[in-house]
Amino acid sequence: MxxxxxxxxxxxxxxxxxxxxxxxxxxxxxxxxxxxxxxxxxxxxxxxxxxxxxxxxxxxxxxxxxxxxxxxxxxxxxxxxxxxxxxxxxxxxxxxxxxxxxxxxxxxxxxxxxxxxxxxxxxxxxxxxxxxxxxxxxxxxxxxxxxxxxxxxxxxxxxxxQSYQDVLAAKSYLPAPSGKKVLVFTQEGAFGKSNADAVKAVIGGAGATVDTLAVPANATDFTGFAVQAKNAKADMIFVAWAGTTATTMWQALDQQGVLGSALVVTGIDQRASWPTFGAAGGKISLLAHYFDxxxxxxxxxxxxxxxxxxxxxxxxxxxxxxxxxxxxxxxxxxxxxxxxxxxxxxxxxxxxxxxxxxxxxxxxxxxPMFQGKFSGSGTDLKPDLIKALDPADATPPVAQMKG
Missing domain, CATH: 3.40.50.2300 (Response regulator)
Incomplete structure (x- = not known):
């Protein structure tokens, strides 16, 4: 230390x-x-x-x-x-x-x-x-x-x-969830489970059917998982991902046509990850905790x-x-x-x-939470602000204090 x-x-x-x-x-x-x-x-x-x-x-x-x-x-x-x-x-x-x-x-x-x-x-x-x-x-x-x-x-x-706020930002892209099918594409572990639970509570609670595709945290080949995601034929795919494997994961989703088959929403990651979207960047709707x-x-x-x-x-x-x-x-x-x-x-x-x-x-x-969309390409790819969501529109339900 x-x-x-x-x-x-x-x-x-x-x-x-x-x-x-x-x-x-x-x-x-x-x-x-x-x-x-x-x-x-x-x-x-x-x-x-x-x-x-x-x-x-x-x-x-x-x-x-x-x-x-x-x-x-x-x-x-x-x-x-x-x-x-x-x-x-x-x-x-x-x-x-x-x-x-x-x-x-x-x-x-x-x-x-x-x-x-x-x-x-x-x-x-x-x-x-x-x-x-x-x-x-x-x-x-x-x-x-x-x-x-x-x-x-x-x-x-x-x-x-927190994840619930991410999901409320994602829900803003699907104003009429009733009868829609939503797939959560995420990693196994606390982060992924938190996101999946929040999507089920928020968007599922509004009438959508929510399924989860949880990828092992140590996975390095995402082709098979991308095929499963496409075959799910979801109206919205909510991607919750963190860490160094994001590049390979997005490439697999794009190569398998997932980004063109459904509304794909994800939280924007750190700057270093932006170029990894490549041509796929403009196909994704961004929810944002923050971006410059x-x-x-x-x-x-x-x-x-x-x-x-x-x-x-x-x-x-x-x-x-x-x-x-x-x-x-x-x-x-x-x-x-x-x-x-x-x-x-x-x-x-x-x-x-x-x-x-x-x-x-x-x-x-x-x-506040934010909606964004990528513009440009390659190393010039950057997010543009679409809308700032008021804190009242991204407020999680009150949790019972445990101790």
């Missing part, structure tokens, strides 16, 4: 402008406002970030940590401090392995860390959350999309979207200043949002975790995606 006290670049402060000043006057406080208030005796606020630095989701982890650093700069106005307390961060690599994540989490808790964040993988997040509850520390999950994190316990929050150009606000500008090449990627906002939430929790709660929890419940603030609200009842993060 590596430890450092972040002192973000002060140049970020310049992009905030009058919009942030106006936000100070709003009824719902902002992380910037919180950072101006005194807190503590100068002792550091220790935050443990457990995420994928290596492993199959390392690309997502890189985006998360970039977003975190930019978000901390934004939320603390470039000081890296909450009041007079520096934010001290120790990073740990879980490599996408739940056992490694829990081990790192236990080590951090043993060192006195009361705030943990990260979890690139859904399988990791569902193991870190119980650890947080057992030890009564704050845990803010990151890119992990599984719905199981929402309402899992009072100490767990999330800084990204989907929003334009002070937080977006601050994030762009802090990421590689000024190009925002899929999970940069999750790290950015996590930093905003940590600043809020530390300012209002000090070192009292229960007070941190109370400070985040019902908290509404302006983030990269727009207005974000932590639902008090189950800690779901209510947020």
């Amino acid at each position: 590596s430890r450092q006290t972040y002192t973000p670049r002060r140049v970020l402060v310049a992009v905030l402008g009058l919009s942030v000043a106006a936000a100070f006057a709003s009824a719902c406080s902002s992380p910037q406002e919180a950072a101006n208030e005194p807190a503590g005796d100068g002792a550091p606020i220790k935050v443990g970030l457990v995420y994928s630095q290596t492993g199959p989701l390392a690309g997502y982890g890189k985006q998360y940590i970039e977003g975190w650093k930019a978000g901390l700069a934004f939320a603390t106005k470039g000081t890296g401090k909450v009041g007079n307390r520096p934010v001290e961060v120790k990073e740990a690599d879980d490599a996408g392995d739940a056992a490694k994540a829990v081990s790192a989490g236990k080590d951090l808790i043993g060192q006195g860390y009361k705030i943990l964040a990260g979890s690139t993988s859904s399988a990791v997040a569902t193991q870190m959350a119980p650890l947080a509850a057992q030890n009564k520390v704050l845990f803010i999950s990151g890119p992990a999309a599984t719905d199981a994190v929402t309402g899992i316990n009072k100490y767990t929050f999330r800084s990204g979207r 150009g989907a929003s334009d606000n002070p937080a977006t500008a601050a994030l762009r200043q802090g990421v590689s090449g000024g190009k925002i990627d899929l999970f940069n906002p999750d790290g950015f949002t996590a930093a905003q939430m940590v600043v809020r929790a530390a300012q209002e709660g000090g070192d009292d975790v229960d007070k941190m929890v109370t400070a985040l419940e019902g908290y509404s603030f302006d983030g990269v995606k727009g207005r974000l609200t932590v639902r008090k009842e189950d800690h779901a993060l209510l947020q």
Whole structure:
């Protein structure tokens, strides 16, 4: 694990402008406002970030940590401090392995860390959350999309979207689901199951017949699965996929004619995956957690200043949002975790995606979602915004808080 006290670049402060000043006057406080208030005796606020630095989701982890650093700069106005307390961060690599994540989490808790964040993988997040509850520390999950994190316990929050919100965005492409046939094409595991369950609940609940084609996580040849998908003769194919095999998977679907046989909807992946769609890109309807150009606000500008090449990627906002939430929790709660929890419940603030609200009842993060479509080709392929969905149109049902 590596430890450092972040002192973000002060140049970020310049992009905030009058919009942030106006936000100070709003009824719902902002992380910037919180950072101006005194807190503590100068002792550091220790935050443990457990995420994928290596492993199959390392690309997502890189985006998360970039977003975190930019978000901390934004939320603390470039000081890296909450009041007079520096934010001290120790990073740990879980490599996408739940056992490694829990081990790192236990080590951090043993060192006195009361705030943990990260979890690139859904399988990791569902193991870190119980650890947080057992030890009564704050845990803010990151890119992990599984719905199981929402309402899992009072100490767990999330800084990204959840699968149910993806599916509500997909449903916007099928306004009259009754009598339609939908196929979920996904991977075995927590991520795939979460998506399949959400499609059955949302689109199946609206009258569609929903089937699932779950591909083994270790599969490398997708031709046979693509043939099965085409033979299903679905009206909509919802593709939920993550990781390094996406290129081969999309090639197989295109080669077998799947993309021309049905409405194919998928969540847009990280930038590195865009060229892999090739000529198939324009045949796919995109639902989006985020892509560069989907929003334009002070937080977006601050994030762009802090990421590689000024190009925002899929999970940069999750790290950015996590930093905003940590600043809020530390300012209002000090070192009292229960007070941190109370400070985040019902908290509404302006983030990269727009207005974000932590639902008090189950800690779901209510947020905009986006529709998009690829234009261009090859390395010039890029998503264009079709529509921003209001948080009210992408709100998952309230989950019962488990503990």
